Amino acid sequence: MTEITIQLTPWQAERSQYYRPNTPLPPRADNDIPEILSPAGNYEKLKAAVLYGADAVYLAAHQFGLRAFAGNFAKEELAEAIDYAHRHGVRVYVTINILAHPSDIDQLPPIVEYVDHCGADGVIVSDPGIFRIVKQYAPDIDVNISTQASVTNQEACNFWYEAGARRIILARELSLKEIAVIRQNIPPDMTLEGFVHGAMCMAWSGRCLLSNIATGRDANRGACAQPCRWSYHVTETGRLKDAEDGTGEPFTWQVEQDETGSFMFSSRDICMIDHIPALINAGINSFKIEGRMKGAYYVGIVTKTYRQAVDTWVREGDAMQVRPEWREELMSMVHRDYDTGFYFNHPLEDAKIAKNRARNIQATVVAIALEMVDKDRLRCEQRNKLMVGEEVEFVTPHGENFSMEVTDLFDEDGEHVMSCPHPQQIFEMTLPEGKVVEAGSFIRRRGKKHGEM
Incomplete structure (x- = not known):
């Protein structure tokens, strides 16, 4: 930054x-x-x-x-x-x-x-x-x-x-x-x-050996590979039979939480x-x-x-x-x-296992605010591609958030551009009248909920 x-x-x-x-x-x-x-x-x-x-x-x-x-x-x-x-x-x-x-x-x-x-x-x-x-x-x-x-x-x-x-x-x-x-x-x-x-x-207070076993990376020395977050397919092949009287051939009984597997280790x-x-x-x-x-x-x-x-x-x-x-x-x-973790439940009462992968609403940071250069002009540093016409939201360190449509963008030479595609590109944008944005504010584009088109 x-x-x-x-x-x-x-x-x-x-x-x-x-x-x-x-x-x-x-x-x-x-x-x-x-x-x-x-x-x-x-x-x-x-x-x-x-x-x-x-x-x-x-x-x-x-x-x-x-x-x-x-x-x-x-x-x-x-x-x-x-x-x-x-x-x-x-x-x-x-x-x-x-x-x-x-x-x-x-x-x-x-x-x-x-x-x-x-x-x-x-x-x-x-x-x-x-x-x-x-x-x-x-x-x-x-x-x-x-x-x-x-x-x-x-x-x-x-x-x-x-x-x-x-x-x-x-x-x-x-x-x-x-x-x-x-x-x-x-x-x-x-x-x-x-x-x-x-x-x-x-694991209890983070004392886990799963990473050591699965990858050889020692979690207790800072190198955890987080295999607890992987998806697993659990099968039982030894005792279940395909005949009611137990004389049939063993068959595989597969346990899955969803189509991507099971997350029985993931908190x-x-x-x-x-x-x-x-x-x-x-x-x-x-x-x-x-x-x-x-x-x-x-x-x-x-x-x-x-x-x-x-x-x-x-x-x-x-x-x-x-x-x-x-x-x-x-x-x-x-x-x-x-x-709420274990603040209200004992581990044996509720193991706190996640039911699916990390998801929910995401927001993409498109820029970081650097400084006001005029009463309505903000200088920024790019983080992801930004285009004229997009709706963005300003997240400030100490004030309230606000949203606006990007009406214009200017490169470092003051020339109008339609987009800012280059990593860490310095650019300026016009703000609504009366708006002042604090340096260090995040400018983000809201994503979609998991599964939305």
């Missing part, structure tokens, strides 16, 4: 005053207001998270995070990313959450020291061995215990607190009632983080936008959005939606009403069937 000027949220502006190079930012003073924690799989997604209202981001260096294919940050990029976030009042947590093998150990100390040198606000770990290395080589950095550590009770929280951790990313199998019990029985300065939106793993996506007060009242201090492998558009839209929801709760309290446009935005993302 091209460099743009960012309008900070009040929370971001408050913390940006404490910016110092290579120095962590202070946490927000009021832990009763939950943190919006967004994924930052690369620099473009980091900028989208910051622009659209995140309080904090989580990301990985080039090694030892559980999303090896997310893009991540090389050594020099990591320092730049942390500095960028801090200048805008956004905290940064670096994932070092693999389950380490002996060959990993010697490589860990220099990475831990460098992350600390860059001023990261914390590291996310699951392996007790890595925890020990962090405490040895960066004793002052905050340590957040990953969901991979499967923390499911207050005694486990207290164990990690006594070891020096100050945040627990709770196991996804916990209900809100169980989380409330945990909250009441741990030190008040220990914070709790929970997933509120995005994909869920079918539904979590979406908690309807339950903000319940999450807060249970004692969750940080609302985590899944999605380091997803695009900047996803990061921006989901971050903005949960930012608006939390800010509404700050103003209106538990009586807040869920805005229809929040649901509409989240439904517009490519997603599997939404669910």
